[in-house]
Amino acid sequence: MSSRPRVSVPATAASGDIIEIKALISHTMESGQRRDASGNRIPRKIINAFACTFNGEPVFSCAIEPAVAANPFLSFSARVTESGTFRFTWTDDDGSVYEAEEAIEVS
Amino acid sequence: MIQATRRHVLTLTAGAVAAFAGGAIGIAPARADEEAFQAAIRDFTGGVEPQAGRVTLTLPDAVENGSSVPVSVAVESAMSDGDLVEELAIFADGNPLPGVAAFAFTARSGVASAGTRIRLAQSQTVVAIARFADGSVFMDSRAVEVTVGGCAA
Numbered sequence: 001m002s003s004r005p006r007v008s009v010p011a012t013a014a015s016g017d018i019i020e021i022k023a024l025i026s027h028t029m030e031s032g033q034r035r036d037a038s039g040n041r042i043p044r045k046i047i048n049a050f051a052c053t054f055n056g057e058p059v060f061s062c063a064i065e066p067a068v069a070a071n072p073f074l075s076f077s078a079r080v081t082e083s084g085t086f087r088f089t090w091t092d093d094d095g096s097v098y099e100a101e102e103a104i105e106v107s
Numbered sequence: 108m109i110q111a112t113r114r115h116v117l118t119l120t121a122g123a124v125a126a127f128a129g130g131a132i133g134i135a136p137a138r139a140d141e142e143a144f145q146a147a148i149r150d151f152t153g154g155v156e157p158q159a160g161r162v163t164l165t166l167p168d169a170v171e172n173g174s175s176v177p178v179s180v181a182v183e184s185a186m187s188d189g190d191l192v193e194e195l196a197i198f199a200d201g202n203p204l205p206g207v208a209a210f211a212f213t214a215r216s217g218v219a220s221a222g223t224r225i226r227l228a229q230s231q232t233v234v235a236i237a238r239f240a241d242g243s244v245f246m247d248s249r250a251v252e253v254t255v256g257g258c259a260a
Contacts, residue, residue: 057213063208066204
């Protein structure tokens with residue numbers, strides 16, 4: 001299954017601004033609670049962690065349980081004081097790591 | 108006498124309905140037991156009793172579909188060295204598992220606020236608990252009515 005990440009970061013900001021970041025990834029987030037037609041439990045397979053860094057420094061991260069909805073969406077904030085790059089990572093139960101990055105110009 | 112008999116029948120019918128409802132509870136989505144819910148919160152707080160205030164949990168009072176319910180949290184904090192929210196966790200007392208998500212903030216977060224969308228298996232209470240760097244713990248909670256549970260979503 002393809003897991004396509006999408007992030008929204010303002011292109012520019014003034015130094016000291018607190019900006020809002022939105023991050024979404026397409027993923028079924030199979031909870032491990034459902035059963036198939038034969039009554040067998042469908043194994044859990046979710047995005048279990050998300051992290052955001054700015055120029056290598058941690059900004060925000062999240063531990064995710066099966067109670068987070070399919071196509072997990074996260075919004076959070078960051079204070080920016082210099083131009084740089086946000087990096088985003090999503091970790092799948094199967095070990096896959098999906099990545100995205102966005103640059104911001106800070107004046 | 109006829110009236111009394113009729114009343115008797117009505118009483119029996121009410122009893123049968125109640126018994127049926129009782130049976131229906133048996134097939135409702137699995138609910139994490141109260142002990143598991145309290146244990147999950149204790150693990151997060153380290154046993155510190157949460158205080159009311161500073162945390163604002165926002166989610167709808169009622170939703171038709173529990174498969175994707177918007178939830179957001181905001182914590183009053185300067186988010187600098189002396190006054191920093193380290194982590195905020197969301198718990199749900201009517202889901203199969205009590206944990207929902209745990210947000211870790213840093214001084215670079217600017218403000219301790221976040222949002223996501225969650226699954227709610229049935230009507231229940233959602234709790235948000237923030238752990239500060241100084242060891243204090245604050246919480247907020249909201250009851251939400253769910254028409255169709257989100258477990259199978």
